[in-house]
Amino acid sequence: MNEKVYLYQIAYSEETLKGVEPGYLILNNLENSRPDWREYWPIRQHLLAHDLNEDAFFGFLSPKFPNKTLLTYEQTKQLVMSAADRADVILFSPQPDMGSFFLNVFEQGEIFDPGFINAFEAFLEQVGHRVKLNNLVMDSRNIVFSNFFVARPAFWKAWLEICEKFFVLCEGPASDLQRMLIQSTSYEAGVQRKVFILERIASYLLATQPSWRVVASNPFQFAWSGPATRFREFPDEAVISDALKIAFREQRYSEYIQVYSRLRQRCFGQNSVVSSTNGSFVAITGQNKTNQFCGKSVEDGCLRQVVKNYKIVTDIPTMSKEYQFGGDSAANKFIIGHLFPNEITPKIVLDIGMGVGSLGMLINQSPQLRRWIVDGIDGFNETCCNVSLFNKGIYRNVWHGMAQDLSLERLITYDVLCLFDVIEHLSPEAATNLLRTLLSSLGDHSLLVISTPLWFYPQYHQKDGDLEEHLIGISIQSMMDMKPIMYCIGNSSLVGNFVYSKKSILYIDNFNPITDKSFSIDKGTEQVLSLGLHIDNKVYIV
Known part of the structure; x- marks a missing residue:
């Protein structure tokens, strides 16, 4: 199929503008008027201002995309075109160890930002989506980090619809929920939690709406997590962990999840899985949090x-x-x-x-x-x-x-x-x-x-x-x-x-x-x- 592919790269400074590889369209965010929203702000502005060609694919990628995926513009475009006839969404998600060693992207967020799941679930309930995020099992076929995906307009519309509800809550009158959503994290200069919730909206849609056709590029060929974590020390176990989650989602045999939990515990035991470093999250230590990570069963809540x-x-x-x-x-x-x-x-x-x-x-x-x-x-x-x-x-x-x-x-x-x-x-x-x-x-x-x-x-x-x-x-x-x-x-x-x-x-x-x-x-x-x-x-x- 000769599908049209529009790949944009976000430019939020003169330096990032100069670094855009030929072939990419420029998503101009040089004014960077709302840096607190990170990539969502320029993507939002574009989607609200333009009607997307229904027969095309669109991607809005950060300047970090080439380094995190090791893909050139032409390679990315060819991967999209090769999957176009069987996909609504094509994933280029990096950090496969982060995706593999957590049950889902929400558990991963909770480890780095305690209270993340409660905030996300409170938002979902506010907009009529009562979902227990701890119950979602996700694998490389529906995990998206950094908004590294390319999709048809139908998916972008679904994504924007829920993101806009989130945006309104964060920008509207002060409330307890708003305070939960915009709470500062320990990432960089106190980036607000809202940024990391928005980065997981695509994953949420793919996990709860299985009608979307997804093709995932091989995440194990992309960049793994940085030296602030120990996950990258276990590459074979990461591949096995993802395979176990895929097997569980296909067969629903509880043994797959039980083995997955034991494998996590053998890798990380009772030790901290995150260390402190400049520009990264603060270490998560202590027996309670580590035990949660190491695969203890999630108890039946509120019963x-x-x-x-x-x-x-x-x-x-x-x-x-x-x-x-x-x-x-x-x-x-x-x-x-x-x-x-x-x-x-x-x-x-x-x-x-x-x-x-x-x-x-x-x-x-x-x-x-x-x-x-x-x-x-x-x-x-x-x-x-x-x-x-x-x-x-x-x-x-x-x-x-x-x-x-x-x-x-x-x-x-x-x-x-x-x-x-x-x-x-x-x-x-x-x-x-x-x-x-x-x-x-x-x-x-x-x-x-x-x-x-x-x-x-x-x-x-x-x-x-x-x-x-x-x-x-x-x-x-x-x-x-x-x-x-x-x-x-x-x-x-x-x-x-x-x-x-x-x-x-x-x-x-x-x-x-x-x-x-x-x-x-x-x-x-x-x-x-x-x-x-x-x-x-x-x-x-x-």
Whole structure:
């Protein structure tokens, strides 16, 4: 393909202007009116002022690009052109050891700037992206350092959209969040945290939106980290670490991450991994921070465990008359018996929004499924006080809290994740983020089962904190566009039940919740029938 490639190099001084290699276009930042924003300022100015050719690739690279990648202009252009027919984004990310020895670029940022992840997550939540960054596993196929990437305009638009939301927060009225985002770091002359958050926006988009087609140039041929760290002392281990993360993301076998963690610990032990030097970050030392780096499991945050290994492990006040154990769903839970028709190996199930425990009891009472193991989680405190249910030994583990707070290391241990009548209780953003998290955790043979009314079913709180109100409606089109492998639709309340594999993460952007309360059962039924689907409580393979 004869793709057009526009490669700009940023010039912020006469010296950097003179150093621009012939072939590069000049991104003029000689006035350098906002040095606090570093590269983002000239890139922003250009993207806001120009319409990009939709059929071309664009890169906006710092003067350090040639030294960090060891590439000439012509080599860079040829690499872009050779990948153009299969890519939306082409990466030229240096420092492969930094990318390999951390689970993701956010953990790497946290090591050098404690509080980085909390600040990033607070920003994401502010703009409707509730994501647990510690749960993201990233490898050389979606890691971007220094904004060294070349992309089609569609990606630049997505990048600019979230960056501008960040820019507005940093430039707007003073707030606690703003103070977190613009906090000075120990890099050079106190460069603000906002610069390093923006440098990770591209990585964030690639990690959470897998529909982007990415081609990564071999990072191990680029410059490694400087002498301020010990990472470059372990080149073979860096390559192996990246390969283990790639294998985990493809297969979801927990053994890959376990070996990865042990490898990190063998390399760095209990010693500091960063040393202090002029112009670099201050050393990160001390047992707590080093242990975090060396691969200790990220604990399930914001959760209270109520049952552990079939035993109640927390005090539950004996006020049974005041507890109201409700929250059963209208789902056709029998669909779970169709998931693995030819397998006899027991499965491990997570019942999200477990309510009165009807799914656990169904599994426990089924001759076909009774050897399965069931864990539960629920956000309503009273549900997690059901001593009678817990004493029956049906649920192995039970947590009070939100499923989004379960660690990736725990989620990947399940064969089946069940969301029976849960997503309609969430905001559009929360529902989308939860589905994204759960689908991202699936392995080759694990499944996500979702049930939800296929209309805006009016339901309200019965008491404070019960999470019973319905906030969204879900259309059949939205559920089918995520490519389920089987479905079942009930004929009483038009509740749909859908089974998804890990491939559905590619279609998560098709999930479009409805907030219009006039989306009635009649409209929902009409949509189902228009797609030629059945409303008869039977399970169909798609």
